[in-house]
Amino acid sequence: MADEPLTIRLLGRPAIERPGQTADRLRSRKSWALLAYLLLCEARPTRSQLAGMLFSEADDPLRALRWSLAEIRRCLGDSVSIDGDPVVLLLSEGVAVDVDLLGRDWTAAVEAVGLGAELLDGLVVRGAPAFESWLLYERRRIAAASEAILHEAALGLLARGALDRACGFAVRAAAMSPLDENHQALLIRLYRLMGDDAAAERQYAAWTGLLDTELGVAPGVTIEAAMRERPRRRVGVPTSATVEAAIESGSATIAAGAIEPGVAALRSAVRLADAGAATSLRSRSRQVLAEALIHSLRGLDEEGLAHLHEADRLAVEDDDPIGSALARAELGYVDFLRARYDRAERWLSEAMDLADGSPVVMAKAATYLGSVHSDTADYPRAIALLDEAGRLSREAGDPRREAYALCMKGRVELLRGDLDEADHHLTTAVALAERVHWLSFLPWPQAFQGEVCLARHEPSRAAEIFQQAFARACQLGDPCWEGITARGLALVADAEGDSERAFETLRDARSRGTRLADPYVWLDAHILDAMCDLGRTHGHPETRTWIDTLRELASRAGMRELTVRALLHSAARGSTGDADAADLLAAEIDNPDLHALIRATREGRTQPC
Structure with a gap:
Protein backbone atom coordinates (compact mmCIF):
# COMPACT_ATOMS: atom_id res chain seq x y z
CA MET A 1 0.00 0.00 0.00
CA ALA A 128 31.45 2.08 -13.22
CA PRO A 129 34.34 4.49 -12.49
CA ALA A 130 32.18 7.63 -12.72
CA PHE A 131 29.77 6.21 -10.13
CA GLU A 132 32.70 5.17 -7.91
CA SER A 133 33.98 8.77 -7.96
CA TRP A 134 30.50 10.09 -7.12
CA LEU A 135 30.07 7.53 -4.33
CA LEU A 136 33.41 8.48 -2.79
CA TYR A 137 32.28 12.13 -2.81
CA GLU A 138 28.97 11.27 -1.13
CA ARG A 139 30.55 8.96 1.45
CA ARG A 140 32.92 11.69 2.55
CA ARG A 141 30.15 14.28 2.63
CA ILE A 142 27.82 12.04 4.67
CA ALA A 143 30.64 11.08 7.08
CA ALA A 144 31.40 14.77 7.68
CA ALA A 145 27.70 15.49 8.24
CA SER A 146 27.43 12.68 10.80
CA GLU A 147 30.52 13.92 12.60
CA ALA A 148 29.14 17.47 12.72
CA ILE A 149 25.86 16.22 14.22
CA LEU A 150 27.66 14.30 16.96
CA HIS A 151 29.67 17.41 17.85
CA GLU A 152 26.57 19.61 17.79
CA ALA A 153 24.66 17.12 19.95
CA ALA A 154 27.45 17.22 22.55
CA LEU A 155 27.33 21.03 22.59
CA GLY A 156 23.53 21.04 22.80
CA LEU A 157 23.52 18.64 25.74
CA LEU A 158 26.27 20.66 27.42
CA ALA A 159 24.00 23.70 27.16
CA ARG A 160 21.26 21.71 28.89
CA GLY A 161 23.58 20.55 31.66
CA ALA A 162 23.44 16.88 30.56
CA LEU A 163 27.20 16.44 30.78
CA ASP A 164 27.30 12.62 30.83
CA ARG A 165 25.25 12.29 27.64
CA ALA A 166 27.21 15.12 26.04
CA CYS A 167 30.43 13.28 26.81
CA GLY A 168 29.21 10.16 24.99
CA PHE A 169 28.56 12.08 21.77
CA ALA A 170 31.86 13.96 22.09
CA VAL A 171 33.73 10.64 22.35
CA ARG A 172 32.03 9.38 19.18
CA ALA A 173 32.88 12.57 17.28
CA ALA A 174 36.52 12.39 18.39
CA ALA A 175 36.70 8.74 17.29
CA MET A 176 35.49 9.65 13.80
CA SER A 177 38.18 12.31 13.35
CA PRO A 178 40.98 11.82 15.90
CA LEU A 179 43.07 14.76 14.66
CA ASP A 180 40.26 17.32 14.92
CA GLU A 181 41.38 19.70 17.67
CA ASN A 182 37.87 21.01 18.31
CA HIS A 183 36.53 17.53 19.09
CA GLN A 184 39.37 17.03 21.57
CA ALA A 185 38.82 20.45 23.14
CA LEU A 186 35.11 19.77 23.65
CA LEU A 187 35.79 16.38 25.23
CA ILE A 188 38.44 17.80 27.58
CA ARG A 189 36.17 20.72 28.49
CA LEU A 190 33.36 18.28 29.37
CA TYR A 191 35.65 16.22 31.59
CA ARG A 192 36.76 19.39 33.39
CA LEU A 193 33.20 20.64 33.86
CA MET A 194 32.21 17.23 35.25
CA GLY A 195 35.07 17.51 37.76
CA ASP A 196 36.87 14.48 36.28
CA ASP A 197 40.30 16.08 36.10
CA ALA A 198 42.05 12.71 35.78
CA ALA A 199 40.09 11.90 32.59
CA ALA A 200 40.85 15.36 31.20
CA GLU A 201 44.55 14.91 31.86
CA ARG A 202 44.56 11.44 30.26
CA GLN A 203 42.80 12.81 27.19
CA TYR A 204 45.21 15.73 27.01
CA ALA A 205 48.22 13.41 27.27
CA ALA A 206 46.84 11.08 24.60
CA TRP A 207 46.11 14.00 22.27
CA THR A 208 49.54 15.53 22.85
CA GLY A 209 51.19 12.20 22.02
CA LEU A 210 49.10 11.75 18.88
CA LEU A 211 49.90 15.26 17.67
CA ASP A 212 53.61 14.74 18.24
CA THR A 213 53.60 11.37 16.46
CA GLU A 214 51.42 12.32 13.50
CA LEU A 215 52.19 16.01 12.93
CA GLY A 216 55.13 16.91 15.14
CA VAL A 217 53.32 19.89 16.69
CA ALA A 218 52.10 20.92 20.14
CA PRO A 219 48.45 21.41 21.18
CA GLY A 220 46.90 24.75 20.22
CA VAL A 221 45.23 27.46 22.27
CA THR A 222 41.79 25.86 22.13
CA ILE A 223 43.09 22.73 23.92
CA GLU A 224 44.94 24.79 26.50
CA ALA A 225 41.80 26.84 27.14
CA ALA A 226 39.78 23.64 27.62
CA MET A 227 42.31 22.39 30.19
CA ARG A 228 41.81 25.63 32.17
CA GLU A 229 38.03 25.06 32.36
CA ARG A 230 36.54 24.61 35.82
CA PRO A 231 33.12 23.66 37.17
CA ARG A 232 31.18 26.89 37.34
CA ARG A 233 31.07 28.44 40.80
CA ARG A 234 28.38 30.83 41.93
CA VAL A 235 29.15 34.36 43.15
CA GLY A 236 27.14 36.76 45.28
CA VAL A 237 23.80 37.88 43.87
CA PRO A 238 24.37 41.05 41.83
CA THR A 239 21.88 43.64 40.60
CA SER A 240 20.95 43.81 36.93
CA ALA A 241 22.79 47.12 36.72
CA THR A 242 25.98 45.41 37.89
CA VAL A 243 25.70 42.78 35.16
CA GLU A 244 24.94 45.42 32.52
CA ALA A 245 27.97 47.41 33.65
CA ALA A 246 30.20 44.32 33.41
CA ILE A 247 28.99 43.60 29.85
CA GLU A 248 29.52 47.23 28.82
CA SER A 249 32.97 47.31 30.40
CA GLY A 250 34.11 44.14 28.65
CA SER A 251 32.74 45.28 25.29
CA ALA A 252 34.39 48.71 25.60
CA THR A 253 37.73 47.15 26.54
CA ILE A 254 37.62 44.94 23.44
CA ALA A 255 36.61 47.87 21.23
CA ALA A 256 39.68 49.73 22.55
CA GLY A 257 41.87 46.86 21.35
CA ALA A 258 42.57 45.17 24.71
CA ILE A 259 41.10 41.83 23.69
CA GLU A 260 42.20 39.46 26.46
CA PRO A 261 41.25 41.76 29.38
CA GLY A 262 37.93 42.44 27.66
CA VAL A 263 37.19 38.72 27.29
CA ALA A 264 38.12 38.17 30.94
CA ALA A 265 35.64 40.90 31.91
CA LEU A 266 32.91 39.28 29.81
CA ARG A 267 33.56 35.89 31.40
CA SER A 268 33.05 37.62 34.74
CA ALA A 269 29.82 39.12 33.39
CA VAL A 270 28.55 35.61 32.59
CA ARG A 271 29.25 34.43 36.14
CA LEU A 272 27.50 37.51 37.56
CA ALA A 273 24.51 37.00 35.26
CA ASP A 274 24.20 33.37 36.36
CA ALA A 275 24.05 34.51 39.98
CA GLY A 276 21.21 36.92 39.20
CA ALA A 277 17.64 36.16 38.28
CA ALA A 278 17.31 37.78 34.83
CA THR A 279 17.36 35.13 32.10
CA SER A 280 17.71 37.84 29.45
CA LEU A 281 21.04 38.96 30.93
CA ARG A 282 22.28 35.37 31.18
CA SER A 283 21.59 34.98 27.47
CA ARG A 284 22.97 38.36 26.42
CA SER A 285 26.19 38.05 28.42
CA ARG A 286 26.90 34.73 26.73
CA GLN A 287 26.09 36.13 23.31
CA VAL A 288 28.50 39.05 23.74
CA LEU A 289 31.24 36.79 25.16
CA ALA A 290 30.81 34.28 22.33
CA GLU A 291 31.10 36.96 19.65
CA ALA A 292 34.28 38.25 21.30
CA LEU A 293 35.79 34.76 21.40
CA ILE A 294 34.88 34.07 17.77
CA HIS A 295 35.60 37.42 16.12
CA SER A 296 38.22 39.03 18.35
CA LEU A 297 40.20 36.42 20.32
CA ARG A 298 40.90 34.04 17.44
CA GLY A 299 41.29 30.31 17.99
CA LEU A 300 38.61 29.97 20.68
CA ASP A 301 35.55 29.37 18.49
CA GLU A 302 34.87 26.09 20.31
CA GLU A 303 34.40 27.86 23.65
CA GLY A 304 32.31 30.45 21.85
CA LEU A 305 30.05 27.74 20.46
CA ALA A 306 29.35 26.37 23.93
CA HIS A 307 28.25 29.83 25.09
CA LEU A 308 26.10 30.31 21.97
CA HIS A 309 24.22 27.07 22.57
CA GLU A 310 23.55 28.19 26.13
CA ALA A 311 22.50 31.67 24.95
CA ASP A 312 20.08 30.13 22.47
CA ARG A 313 18.56 27.81 25.08
CA LEU A 314 18.13 30.68 27.55
CA ALA A 315 16.60 32.95 24.90
CA VAL A 316 14.07 30.27 23.97
CA GLU A 317 13.17 29.79 27.64
CA ASP A 318 12.75 33.57 27.98
CA ASP A 319 10.54 33.77 24.86
CA ASP A 320 13.12 36.05 23.21
CA PRO A 321 13.12 35.25 19.46
CA ILE A 322 15.59 38.03 18.61
CA GLY A 323 18.07 36.73 21.18
CA SER A 324 17.70 33.23 19.80
CA ALA A 325 18.08 34.51 16.23
CA LEU A 326 21.33 36.30 17.12
CA ALA A 327 22.74 33.17 18.74
CA ARG A 328 21.77 30.98 15.78
CA ALA A 329 23.25 33.43 13.27
CA GLU A 330 26.60 33.17 15.07
CA LEU A 331 26.31 29.37 15.32
CA GLY A 332 25.73 29.34 11.56
CA TYR A 333 28.76 31.57 11.02
CA VAL A 334 31.10 29.19 12.85
CA ASP A 335 29.70 26.19 10.97
CA PHE A 336 30.20 28.18 7.74
CA LEU A 337 33.89 28.68 8.60
CA ARG A 338 34.25 24.99 9.47
CA ALA A 339 32.58 23.98 6.17
CA ARG A 340 29.68 22.26 7.97
CA TYR A 341 27.39 23.77 5.41
CA ASP A 342 24.24 21.72 6.07
CA ARG A 343 24.34 22.68 9.74
CA ALA A 344 25.19 26.30 8.90
CA GLU A 345 22.26 26.55 6.51
CA ARG A 346 19.90 25.19 9.15
CA TRP A 347 21.06 27.63 11.85
CA LEU A 348 21.01 30.64 9.53
CA SER A 349 17.61 29.82 8.03
CA GLU A 350 16.19 29.50 11.54
CA ALA A 351 17.79 32.82 12.49
CA MET A 352 16.04 34.53 9.58
CA ASP A 353 12.72 32.94 10.56
CA LEU A 354 13.11 34.13 14.16
CA ALA A 355 14.39 37.62 13.34
CA ASP A 356 10.88 39.08 13.28
CA GLY A 357 11.81 41.49 10.49
CA SER A 358 14.80 42.97 12.34
CA PRO A 359 17.06 44.30 9.55
CA VAL A 360 20.15 43.98 11.77
CA VAL A 361 19.64 40.27 12.42
CA MET A 362 18.31 39.55 8.92
CA ALA A 363 21.30 41.27 7.30
CA LYS A 364 23.76 39.24 9.36
CA ALA A 365 22.03 35.91 8.67
CA ALA A 366 21.51 36.64 4.96
CA THR A 367 25.18 37.60 4.52
CA TYR A 368 26.41 34.39 6.11
CA LEU A 369 23.81 32.25 4.32
CA GLY A 370 24.75 33.79 0.97
CA SER A 371 28.37 32.98 1.76
CA VAL A 372 27.42 29.37 2.53
CA HIS A 373 25.74 29.02 -0.87
CA SER A 374 28.74 30.63 -2.53
CA ASP A 375 31.12 28.09 -0.94
CA THR A 376 28.90 25.21 -2.08
CA ALA A 377 28.52 26.66 -5.62
CA ASP A 378 24.79 27.43 -5.50
CA TYR A 379 25.57 30.74 -7.16
CA PRO A 380 22.06 32.01 -8.07
CA ARG A 381 20.90 31.51 -4.49
CA ALA A 382 24.10 33.10 -3.16
CA ILE A 383 23.67 36.23 -5.28
CA ALA A 384 20.01 36.60 -4.30
CA LEU A 385 20.85 36.36 -0.59
CA LEU A 386 23.84 38.69 -0.81
CA ASP A 387 21.76 41.28 -2.68
CA GLU A 388 19.13 41.02 0.08
CA ALA A 389 21.86 41.30 2.71
CA GLY A 390 23.12 44.51 1.10
CA ARG A 391 19.63 46.01 1.07
CA LEU A 392 19.00 45.05 4.69
CA SER A 393 22.41 46.40 5.74
CA ARG A 394 21.57 49.78 4.25
CA GLU A 395 18.20 49.71 6.01
CA ALA A 396 19.92 48.88 9.30
CA GLY A 397 22.58 51.57 8.78
CA ASP A 398 25.35 48.96 8.88
CA PRO A 399 27.95 49.84 6.19
CA ARG A 400 30.38 47.19 7.41
CA ARG A 401 27.87 44.43 6.82
CA GLU A 402 27.10 45.91 3.40
CA ALA A 403 30.81 45.91 2.51
CA TYR A 404 31.09 42.24 3.52
CA ALA A 405 28.07 41.29 1.40
CA LEU A 406 29.42 43.22 -1.59
CA CYS A 407 32.79 41.51 -1.25
CA MET A 408 31.24 38.03 -1.17
CA LYS A 409 29.11 38.87 -4.19
CA GLY A 410 32.22 40.07 -6.01
CA ARG A 411 33.86 36.74 -5.15
CA VAL A 412 30.94 34.84 -6.73
CA GLU A 413 31.26 36.88 -9.93
CA LEU A 414 35.03 36.32 -9.99
CA LEU A 415 34.56 32.55 -9.65
CA ARG A 416 32.02 32.60 -12.50
CA GLY A 417 34.34 34.63 -14.76
CA ASP A 418 32.31 37.87 -14.80
CA LEU A 419 35.34 40.09 -14.21
CA ASP A 420 33.68 43.47 -14.82
CA GLU A 421 30.91 42.84 -12.29
CA ALA A 422 33.40 41.37 -9.83
CA ASP A 423 35.63 44.42 -10.14
CA HIS A 424 32.69 46.79 -9.63
CA HIS A 425 31.45 45.13 -6.43
CA LEU A 426 34.91 44.58 -4.95
CA THR A 427 35.90 48.20 -5.63
CA THR A 428 32.68 49.38 -4.00
CA ALA A 429 33.33 47.13 -0.97
CA VAL A 430 36.84 48.54 -0.55
CA ALA A 431 35.61 52.14 -0.85
CA LEU A 432 32.84 51.55 1.66
CA ALA A 433 35.20 49.91 4.16
CA GLU A 434 37.67 52.79 3.80
CA ARG A 435 34.91 55.34 4.28
CA VAL A 436 33.93 53.88 7.66
CA HIS A 437 37.59 53.20 8.62
CA TRP A 438 37.13 49.40 8.66
CA LEU A 439 40.75 48.90 7.69
CA SER A 440 40.98 45.46 9.29
CA PHE A 441 38.61 44.12 6.61
CA LEU A 442 40.42 45.48 3.55
CA PRO A 443 42.78 42.54 2.81
CA TRP A 444 39.82 40.28 2.00
CA PRO A 445 38.27 42.27 -0.89
CA GLN A 446 41.71 43.43 -2.01
CA ALA A 447 42.81 39.81 -2.45
CA PHE A 448 39.96 39.19 -4.88
CA GLN A 449 40.69 42.48 -6.64
CA GLY A 450 44.19 41.12 -7.19
CA GLU A 451 42.74 37.91 -8.65
CA VAL A 452 40.66 39.98 -11.05
CA CYS A 453 43.84 41.73 -12.22
CA LEU A 454 45.58 38.39 -12.75
CA ALA A 455 42.60 37.12 -14.77
CA ARG A 456 42.93 40.24 -16.91
CA HIS A 457 46.66 39.54 -17.38
CA GLU A 458 47.73 42.58 -15.34
CA PRO A 459 50.39 41.03 -13.05
CA SER A 460 52.05 44.33 -12.11
CA ARG A 461 48.79 45.81 -10.85
CA ALA A 462 47.96 42.52 -9.10
CA ALA A 463 51.37 42.49 -7.37
CA GLU A 464 50.81 46.03 -6.05
CA ILE A 465 47.41 45.10 -4.59
CA PHE A 466 48.56 41.80 -3.08
CA GLN A 467 51.67 43.31 -1.50
CA GLN A 468 49.66 46.04 0.21
CA ALA A 469 46.98 43.58 1.35
CA PHE A 470 49.53 41.05 2.62
CA ALA A 471 51.42 43.68 4.63
CA ARG A 472 48.17 44.83 6.22
CA ALA A 473 47.09 41.23 6.95
CA CYS A 474 50.40 40.50 8.70
CA GLN A 475 50.06 43.67 10.75
CA LEU A 476 46.60 42.52 11.84
CA GLY A 477 47.78 38.96 12.46
CA ASP A 478 44.67 37.51 10.78
CA PRO A 479 45.38 33.96 9.51
CA CYS A 480 42.61 34.06 6.90
CA TRP A 481 43.69 37.38 5.42
CA GLU A 482 47.34 36.28 5.42
CA GLY A 483 46.47 33.03 3.64
CA ILE A 484 44.39 34.56 0.84
CA THR A 485 46.87 37.36 0.13
CA ALA A 486 49.87 35.01 0.21
CA ARG A 487 48.06 32.84 -2.33
CA GLY A 488 47.82 35.88 -4.59
CA LEU A 489 51.51 36.66 -4.20
CA ALA A 490 52.31 33.09 -5.24
CA LEU A 491 50.27 33.45 -8.43
CA VAL A 492 52.06 36.73 -9.17
CA ALA A 493 55.40 34.97 -8.72
CA ASP A 494 54.35 32.30 -11.19
CA ALA A 495 53.16 34.94 -13.69
CA GLU A 496 56.62 36.51 -13.39
CA GLY A 497 58.24 33.17 -14.21
CA ASP A 498 59.47 32.29 -10.71
CA SER A 499 57.72 28.95 -10.14
CA GLU A 500 60.02 27.95 -7.25
CA ARG A 501 59.02 31.04 -5.27
CA ALA A 502 55.39 30.42 -6.23
CA PHE A 503 55.37 26.94 -4.68
CA GLU A 504 57.17 28.14 -1.55
CA THR A 505 54.66 30.96 -1.13
CA LEU A 506 51.68 28.64 -1.62
CA ARG A 507 52.98 26.32 1.10
CA ASP A 508 53.39 29.35 3.33
CA ALA A 509 49.84 30.48 2.46
CA ARG A 510 48.40 27.14 3.60
CA SER A 511 50.46 27.22 6.78
CA ARG A 512 49.30 30.74 7.62
CA GLY A 513 45.64 30.07 6.82
CA THR A 514 45.41 26.92 8.94
CA ARG A 515 47.58 27.80 11.93
CA LEU A 516 44.58 28.04 14.28
CA ALA A 517 42.07 25.31 15.13
CA ASP A 518 39.29 27.17 13.33
CA PRO A 519 40.52 28.11 9.85
CA TYR A 520 38.19 29.09 7.03
CA VAL A 521 38.13 25.68 5.34
CA TRP A 522 37.06 26.97 1.89
CA LEU A 523 40.18 29.12 1.79
CA ASP A 524 42.39 26.09 2.44
CA ALA A 525 40.73 24.32 -0.50
CA HIS A 526 41.10 27.46 -2.65
CA ILE A 527 44.85 27.51 -1.92
CA LEU A 528 45.13 23.78 -2.65
CA ASP A 529 43.40 24.32 -5.99
CA ALA A 530 46.10 26.84 -6.93
CA MET A 531 48.77 24.32 -5.90
CA CYS A 532 47.17 21.71 -8.16
CA ASP A 533 47.03 24.21 -11.05
CA LEU A 534 50.68 25.12 -10.79
CA GLY A 535 51.67 21.55 -10.01
CA ARG A 536 50.15 20.34 -13.26
CA THR A 537 51.69 23.21 -15.23
CA HIS A 538 55.21 22.62 -13.94
CA GLY A 539 55.08 18.85 -13.37
CA HIS A 540 55.67 19.14 -9.63
CA PRO A 541 56.21 15.71 -8.00
CA GLU A 542 53.72 16.42 -5.18
CA THR A 543 50.85 17.27 -7.54
CA ARG A 544 49.04 13.93 -7.07
CA THR A 545 49.15 14.34 -3.29
CA TRP A 546 47.75 17.86 -3.56
CA ILE A 547 44.95 16.68 -5.86
CA ASP A 548 43.98 13.86 -3.49
CA THR A 549 44.04 16.23 -0.51
CA LEU A 550 41.86 18.77 -2.31
CA ARG A 551 39.44 16.08 -3.41
CA GLU A 552 39.02 14.68 0.10
CA LEU A 553 38.70 18.11 1.72
CA ALA A 554 36.20 19.47 -0.83
CA SER A 555 34.07 16.32 -0.99
CA ARG A 556 33.79 15.99 2.80
CA ALA A 557 32.57 19.56 3.02
CA GLY A 558 30.26 19.49 0.00
CA MET A 559 32.21 22.21 -1.87
CA ARG A 560 30.83 21.13 -5.21
CA GLU A 561 32.85 23.31 -7.57
CA LEU A 562 36.13 22.61 -5.83
CA THR A 563 35.31 18.90 -5.90
CA VAL A 564 34.71 19.17 -9.63
CA ARG A 565 37.99 21.01 -10.05
CA ALA A 566 39.81 18.29 -8.10
CA LEU A 567 38.26 15.69 -10.40
CA LEU A 568 39.36 17.68 -13.45
CA HIS A 569 42.91 17.92 -12.12
CA SER A 570 42.84 14.14 -11.63
CA ALA A 571 41.27 13.49 -15.05
CA ALA A 572 43.95 15.61 -16.73
CA ARG A 573 46.51 13.23 -15.21
CA GLY A 574 44.71 10.22 -16.72
CA SER A 575 42.41 8.99 -13.91
CA THR A 576 39.63 6.92 -15.48
CA GLY A 577 36.08 8.07 -14.82
CA ASP A 578 36.94 11.36 -13.13
CA ALA A 579 35.97 13.51 -16.12
CA ASP A 580 32.56 11.76 -16.24
CA ALA A 581 32.13 12.21 -12.49
CA ALA A 582 33.03 15.90 -12.82
CA ASP A 583 30.41 16.24 -15.55
CA LEU A 584 27.76 14.67 -13.30
CA LEU A 585 28.53 16.96 -10.36
CA ALA A 586 28.87 20.07 -12.51
CA ALA A 587 25.40 19.57 -13.99
CA GLU A 588 24.06 21.18 -10.80
CA ILE A 589 26.41 24.21 -10.94
CA ASP A 590 25.62 27.45 -12.77
CA ASN A 591 29.13 28.42 -13.84
CA PRO A 592 29.96 28.80 -17.56
CA ASP A 593 33.69 28.92 -16.81
CA LEU A 594 33.53 25.56 -15.03
CA HIS A 595 31.69 23.90 -17.92
CA ALA A 596 34.27 25.30 -20.34
CA LEU A 597 36.99 23.66 -18.24
CA ILE A 598 35.19 20.32 -18.42
CA ARG A 599 34.98 20.57 -22.22
CA ALA A 600 38.68 21.47 -22.40
CA THR A 601 39.60 18.45 -20.24
CA ARG A 602 37.55 16.10 -22.42
CA GLU A 603 39.21 17.49 -25.53
CA GLY A 604 42.63 16.87 -24.04
CA ARG A 605 43.44 20.52 -23.51
CA THR A 606 44.84 20.06 -20.03
CA GLN A 607 45.92 23.60 -19.23
CA PRO A 608 45.45 24.60 -15.58
CA CYS A 609 41.88 25.00 -14.37
Missing part, protein backbone atom coordinates in the same frame (compact mmCIF):
# COMPACT_ATOMS: atom_id res chain seq x y z
CA ALA A 2 1.15 3.54 -0.75
CA ASP A 3 0.60 4.67 2.85
CA GLU A 4 2.47 1.72 4.38
CA PRO A 5 5.35 2.95 6.62
CA LEU A 6 8.65 2.12 5.00
CA THR A 7 12.27 3.11 5.67
CA ILE A 8 15.06 3.11 3.12
CA ARG A 9 18.38 2.67 4.92
CA LEU A 10 21.47 3.85 3.06
CA LEU A 11 23.71 4.34 6.13
CA GLY A 12 25.56 1.14 6.86
CA ARG A 13 24.45 -1.99 5.01
CA PRO A 14 21.57 -0.87 2.75
CA ALA A 15 18.10 -2.26 3.39
CA ILE A 16 14.39 -1.53 2.93
CA GLU A 17 12.45 -1.98 6.16
CA ARG A 18 8.76 -2.36 6.89
CA PRO A 19 7.41 -2.68 10.45
CA GLY A 20 7.22 -6.29 11.60
CA GLN A 21 8.84 -7.67 8.45
CA THR A 22 12.27 -8.93 7.50
CA ALA A 23 14.33 -6.23 5.79
CA ASP A 24 14.18 -6.38 1.99
CA ARG A 25 17.24 -6.10 -0.19
CA LEU A 26 17.54 -5.33 -3.84
CA ARG A 27 19.20 -8.26 -5.61
CA SER A 28 21.51 -6.18 -7.78
CA ARG A 29 24.26 -3.98 -6.43
CA LYS A 30 23.74 -1.67 -9.36
CA SER A 31 20.07 -1.33 -8.43
CA TRP A 32 21.16 -0.15 -4.98
CA ALA A 33 23.63 2.21 -6.64
CA LEU A 34 20.89 3.55 -8.91
CA LEU A 35 18.43 4.03 -6.04
CA ALA A 36 21.00 5.84 -3.90
CA TYR A 37 22.03 8.10 -6.78
CA LEU A 38 18.43 9.07 -7.55
CA LEU A 39 17.73 9.76 -3.87
CA LEU A 40 20.85 11.85 -3.23
CA CYS A 41 21.50 13.63 -6.53
CA GLU A 42 19.86 17.06 -6.80
CA ALA A 43 19.95 17.10 -10.61
CA ARG A 44 17.55 15.05 -12.73
CA PRO A 45 19.71 12.67 -14.77
CA THR A 46 18.71 11.47 -18.23
CA ARG A 47 18.42 7.77 -18.99
CA SER A 48 21.46 7.94 -21.24
CA GLN A 49 23.51 9.51 -18.41
CA LEU A 50 22.44 6.82 -15.94
CA ALA A 51 23.07 4.04 -18.46
CA GLY A 52 26.53 5.40 -19.24
CA MET A 53 27.39 5.85 -15.57
CA LEU A 54 26.35 2.40 -14.32
CA PHE A 55 25.87 0.06 -17.27
CA SER A 56 28.41 1.09 -19.93
CA GLU A 57 29.88 -2.43 -20.00
CA ALA A 58 26.52 -4.10 -20.67
CA ASP A 59 25.60 -5.26 -24.17
CA ASP A 60 22.52 -3.03 -24.02
CA PRO A 61 23.07 -0.33 -21.33
CA LEU A 62 19.56 1.15 -21.63
CA ARG A 63 17.97 -2.28 -21.25
CA ALA A 64 20.09 -2.95 -18.15
CA LEU A 65 18.93 0.41 -16.74
CA ARG A 66 15.28 -0.52 -17.38
CA TRP A 67 15.80 -3.80 -15.50
CA SER A 68 17.20 -2.02 -12.43
CA LEU A 69 14.41 0.56 -12.49
CA ALA A 70 11.89 -2.29 -12.62
CA GLU A 71 13.58 -4.03 -9.67
CA ILE A 72 13.33 -0.84 -7.59
CA ARG A 73 9.62 -0.57 -8.45
CA ARG A 74 9.02 -4.22 -7.52
CA CYS A 75 10.74 -3.84 -4.16
CA LEU A 76 9.18 -0.50 -3.16
CA GLY A 77 5.79 -1.12 -4.73
CA ASP A 78 3.29 1.72 -4.56
CA SER A 79 5.64 3.65 -2.26
CA VAL A 80 7.62 4.92 -5.24
CA SER A 81 7.03 6.51 -8.62
CA ILE A 82 10.09 6.29 -10.85
CA ASP A 83 9.78 7.12 -14.52
CA GLY A 84 10.42 9.61 -17.29
CA ASP A 85 13.45 10.93 -19.12
CA PRO A 86 15.06 12.65 -17.24
CA VAL A 87 14.30 10.07 -14.57
CA VAL A 88 12.26 11.43 -11.66
CA LEU A 89 11.92 9.46 -8.42
CA LEU A 90 9.05 10.40 -6.09
CA LEU A 91 8.41 8.74 -2.73
CA SER A 92 5.02 8.54 -1.08
CA GLU A 93 4.37 10.35 2.18
CA GLY A 94 4.94 7.31 4.39
CA VAL A 95 8.47 6.61 3.17
CA ALA A 96 11.49 7.70 5.24
CA VAL A 97 15.11 7.81 4.08
CA ASP A 98 17.63 7.63 6.91
CA VAL A 99 20.05 10.06 5.23
CA ASP A 100 17.37 12.76 5.31
CA LEU A 101 17.59 12.84 9.11
CA LEU A 102 21.10 14.26 8.84
CA GLY A 103 19.71 17.60 7.70
CA ARG A 104 17.38 17.98 10.67
CA ASP A 105 17.82 19.42 14.18
CA TRP A 106 20.42 17.47 16.15
CA THR A 107 17.79 16.15 18.55
CA ALA A 108 16.19 14.32 15.60
CA ALA A 109 19.39 13.63 13.66
CA VAL A 110 20.98 11.61 16.47
CA GLU A 111 18.10 9.15 16.14
CA ALA A 112 19.38 8.02 12.74
CA VAL A 113 20.13 4.32 13.25
CA GLY A 114 23.28 4.33 11.13
CA LEU A 115 24.70 7.66 12.30
CA GLY A 116 28.45 7.44 11.76
CA ALA A 117 28.24 4.37 9.51
CA GLU A 118 29.50 4.45 5.93
CA LEU A 119 27.06 5.21 3.14
CA LEU A 120 26.16 1.96 1.31
CA ASP A 121 28.62 0.04 3.45
CA GLY A 122 30.04 -2.97 1.64
CA LEU A 123 28.67 -1.97 -1.75
CA VAL A 124 31.25 -2.35 -4.53
CA VAL A 125 30.15 -1.54 -8.07
CA ARG A 126 32.60 -2.72 -10.70
CA GLY A 127 32.97 -1.29 -14.17
